Amino acid sequence: MAVLQFFPPFSPVVSAKIHAVVLFNICDCYVRRPDQADRVIGTLLGSVSDGVVEIKNSYAVPHNESADQVALDVDYHRNMYLSHLKVNPKEVLVGWFSTGFGVSGGSALIHEFYVKELKEAQSSIPPIHLTVDTRFKNGEASIKVDILKTTAVDKLPNDLEGMEASMERLYSLLDEIYKYVDDVVEGRVTPNNDIGRFLADTLASVPRMSTAAFDKVFNDKIQDNLALVYLSSLVKTQLGIAEKLNTAAQIL
Incomplete structure (x- = not known):
């Protein structure tokens, strides 16, 4: 067996x-x-x-x-x-x-x-x-x-939707980790040394920064994403106008 x-x-x-x-x-x-x-x-x-x-x-x-x-x-x-x-x-x-x-x-x-x-x-x-x-x-x-996880995706997310989904997933994982650590501390779960080392290494890899510095990095990233979405919309509009002008020129 x-x-x-x-x-x-x-x-x-x-x-x-x-x-x-x-x-x-x-x-x-x-x-x-x-x-x-x-x-x-x-x-x-x-x-x-x-x-x-x-x-x-x-x-x-x-x-x-x-x-x-x-x-x-x-x-x-x-x-x-x-x-x-x-x-x-x-x-x-x-x-x-x-x-x-x-x-x-x-x-x-x-x-x-x-x-x-x-x-x-x-x-x-x-x-x-x-x-x-x-x-x-x-x-x-x-x-x-x-054990495979089921996934249902109707469309590919844009940058903002992807970031939101990633943050929600991160919150969910943090909740699971918090519950596991709390259960170990309270004696409800037998501690696993491999998991403990993995969590320690993960926390050690996170750079130390103040709340203000983290907010600045996060907001700058959002602004960059918004700028990309805006520029993409402009390019799409210009391509649409150029295509219509080219079609009209060929008809004339």
């Missing part, structure tokens, strides 16, 4: 235990894959207890994928899942697996599907993504488990 730890510790999942039969089944599915398939994906089943996910079973799910789309046999997945629940109701959906090295372009779409499946199953954890490198370079296969 393989045991993998998760980082950072703010995730609801601390570690994952993978039974050997799961890895054997994934490799077997890869060997038996259709000739045109580059990789095999499938569903992971197991149990969750005290932040530890135990991956006990798996089955492959037929799919087709290209550079920009993925077709997953949803009915097959759900029928197989219901059949497994009848045999062993304690083995619930915990995530999905894929063969190959790393995460491909279609992985995000597949992960979104399993996010919805776990939400419908009222799971308390995000889906686990297990990748198994079946190239067997040097006679070895690499295994990686990760």
Whole structure:
């Protein structure tokens, strides 16, 4: 049985235990894959207890994928899942697996599907993504488990929106760090030396400056961004006028 730890510790999942039969089944599915398939994906089943996910079973799910789309046999997945629940109701959906090295372009779409499946199953954890490198370079296969975060972006943010999003993310991270440090001080959480050193190094890398100096740097940056937005708007307007004048000249 393989045991993998998760980082950072703010995730609801601390570690994952993978039974050997799961890895054997994934490799077997890869060997038996259709000739045109580059990789095999499938569903992971197991149990969750005290932040530890135990991956006990798996089955492959037929799919087709290209550079920009993925077709997953949803009915097959759900029928197989219901059949497994009848045999062993304690083995619930915990995530999905894929063969190959790393995460491909279609992985995000597949992960979104399993996010919805776990939400419908009222799971308390995000889906686990297990990748198994079946190239067997040097006679070895690499295994990686990760928890992917879902992201939905309708449009690329401009400089001001990007700065606002970054500040909101920074505040959120500071709140998480404050809570973790407070829990350690109060004895609610066992201290982690690696995290302590990381926080110490991070604080040591921040330059010392007064509040007035920080406000000046921050306001100067905002003014620069506003100037860039204004100049970009002027250039866009000039290009639009030039295009209309050129079109009118060609008509005349």
